[in-house]
Amino acid sequence: xxxxxxxxxxxxxxxxxxxxxxxxxxxxxxxxxxxxxxxxxxxxxxxxxxxxxxxxxxxxxxxxxxxxxxxxxxxxxxxxxxxxxxxxxxxxxxxxxxxxxxxxxxxxxxxx
Amino acid sequence: xxxxxxxxxxxxxxxxxxxxxxxxxxxxxxxxxxxxxxxxxxxxxxxxxxxxxxxxxxxxxxxxxxxxxxxxxxxxxxxxxxxxxxxxxxxxxxxxxxxxxxxxxxxxxxxxx
Numbered sequence: 001x002x003x004x005x006x007x008x009x010x011x012x013x014x015x016x017x018x019x020x021x022x023x024x025x026x027x028x029x030x031x032x033x034x035x036x037x038x039x040x041x042x043x044x045x046x047x048x049x050x051x052x053x054x055x056x057x058x059x060x061x062x063x064x065x066x067x068x069x070x071x072x073x074x075x076x077x078x079x080x081x082x083x084x085x086x087x088x089x090x091x092x093x094x095x096x097x098x099x100x101x102x103x104x105x106x107x108x109x110x111x112x
Numbered sequence: 113x114x115x116x117x118x119x120x121x122x123x124x125x126x127x128x129x130x131x132x133x134x135x136x137x138x139x140x141x142x143x144x145x146x147x148x149x150x151x152x153x154x155x156x157x158x159x160x161x162x163x164x165x166x167x168x169x170x171x172x173x174x175x176x177x178x179x180x181x182x183x184x185x186x187x188x189x190x191x192x193x194x195x196x197x198x199x200x201x202x203x204x205x206x207x208x209x210x211x212x213x214x215x216x217x218x219x220x221x222x223x224x225x
Binding site for chain 1: 153
């Protein structure tokens with residue numbers, strides 16, 4: 001069965017510093033991979049997605065992610081974090097019939 | 113552009129009560145699904161539907177029923193609420209195809225006393 005691991009429950013980054021959130025997946029076939037962001041009290045917003053082709057994908061709000069098949073990873077990055085990026089981030093893998101298997105999330109805290 | 117609309121936004125129930133969480137989408141999406149979100153657990157799939165009249169179970173279906181009589185609506189029913197069902201519930205929809213991104217509603221925060 002498919003699974004997603006986000007090793008970091010919380011991460012604190014200084015404003016202006018770079019960010020990398022880790023995601024490892026387990027899936028038998030070519031995965032469909034997604035990153036979502038959730039602000040407090042809100043629903044989930046899609047940041048970016050990977051289906052095939054270029055392994056470096058660009059998303060909204062200046063985020064990017066790199067798919068590495070050999071490492072079963074899909075890490076999310078941003079060169080310079082803004083205070084408004086503080087939120088919870090979820091990595092997910094497509095599970096068939098357009099459903100998703102989510103990781104447990106990483107809470108990003110941004111310090112001044 | 114409404115997208116995915118969930119009602120109510122908040123609800124408090126007593127153990128044993130029944131309730132229906134409503135979900136409607138106006139994007140003509142075939143796929144719809146329900147997830148629950150609990151602290152430290154991420155989102156877990158409850159039920160999903162690939163079209164009107166077709167539903168199936170997800171990872172955590174016990175205690176929940178669904179039906180899909182129209183493309184637009186996908187209600188989630190709790191027949192006899194239990195404290196373990198205290199959670200935030202999200203409805204999502206997407207176009208047909210596993211590579212299509214899910215569009216999420218804003219959630220229903222449900223407390224069972």
